[in-house]
Amino acid sequence: MAESALISDRRLEREAAKRRQARRGQAIAVVSSVVVLGGLAAWILTSPGWPVVRETFFSWSEFKNAFPEVLEGFWLDVKIFMVVEVAVLILGLAIALIRTSRAPAIFPIRMLGTVWVDLFRGVPVILLIYLIGFGVPALQLNGLPTEPVVLGGIALTLSYSAYVAEVYRAGIDSVHHSQHDAALAVGLTHGQAMRHVILPQAVRRVAAPLLNDFVSLQKDVALISTIGPLEAYRIAQIIQGENFNYTPLIAAALLYLAVTVPLARVVDRMGGAGAVR
């Protein structure tokens, strides 16, 4: 109570001015959004082709008809990216550790790590899926997988492990070398320093970009369909081909969004938390 008595007129005046400014800003934002989005909607809805597009892309009956099958296919996507994500996390970390190691003895392996990243990050994912999906079975070697789902998963793992390795590496490099010195000074080995001091800090810093790569991976699972597996996109495409209606593709798109958007929100939150730290 004593404090409120101390609030000066000057302060009240300044706060009122700030509130006026904020209100004006909000008003401008609302009006401009309505104008732009409304204009865009009006432009599309009044286009000559809209009635046809509405029927071929947004047909409710087609949606209801296709959705169960597309959803069933989507479970395959979910299974693939769950397995691939775990494999990518482990493999990416291994490559990053090899690439950041300075031990002269592992020079050849370090070279291999560099080649791995250059190669698998540099080749389009779809090409990699084709090459592995058709190339590996053609070798006719016993013990190698021949199932398209597995081969596609391997191709995605190769590609994304190269990206993720670089994300990890950036994180490891961002931890100041004095932390490594301090870890050695308390008597830890290089490996223990990595495990208990460097990596915990590094992973925290790159958690958001790592999840960002996973958002990307969850969509790219659809590319596996090019070598056969009936996942959501492929099934949607088949139904679309039968009925000459694109609505099943919209159903598939919604399913991908259902997993990528929540993950994107998690990424946002982590980015925010990181900024506060």
Place this chain on the structure above:
Amino acid sequence: MSAAAPVLEVRGVTKAFGTRQVLRGIDMTVDEHRAVALIGASGSGKSTLLRCIDLLEEIDDGDVFLDGEVITDPAVKPVEIRRRLGLVFQAYNLFPHLTALQNVVLGDRRAHGFSKAEAEERGRVLLARFGLEGREHDRPDNLSGGQQQRVAIARAFSGRPRALLLDEVTSALDPELVGEVLAAVRDLKAEGMTMVIATHEMSFAREVADEVAFLHEGRIVESGPPERVLEQPQRPETRRFLSRLLEAGRI
């Protein structure tokens, strides 16, 4: 005291970073329970010498002995040596993702083989000893500079090192926090800890050190009891250094 065996011996140590010669032949002996203060201008090689002793830098020539055993031999495992020494850094270098207690406990658990319970008990006792009771679960960014440096001293001391190396442990602190850190060092000295203390605090060097060594351009140009080196310096380099500190109001 003088009959005690040397804990640390530095013999003819040289070290260059590229073309920059930082240490040009250092000889130094630190007997058990004794404290040697390294003084000298920034860049005179104090930190490098401490890092060389803790095997964080590889020396070019000479040798370092710990308890009479050569430690600068390629056959010696640096990890084993570092477990017998403690090093406190100028910038604390605490592990920011760990609490004060976890910082102290990490070495005991992973390098010295204590169980979690044992290590934590020891860590708690040590933190309390340095006036950090109740701060065990704070992370470094919630501690003041003085508190962080005391955690760092506890961390370096927790492995019961044969010698403690202190690298300008008060240089990064606000003036009003220097005292609490120096008190911790004084406490360890009273317990008989063998120490090498690189410092800019001349009054502290005089109080705690048994010997002061003045480093100039990679050489120890003068050493001896603190009263003699600080009050009746024999060498012109030492006199110049001390008079500059006097002008800056640091003595």
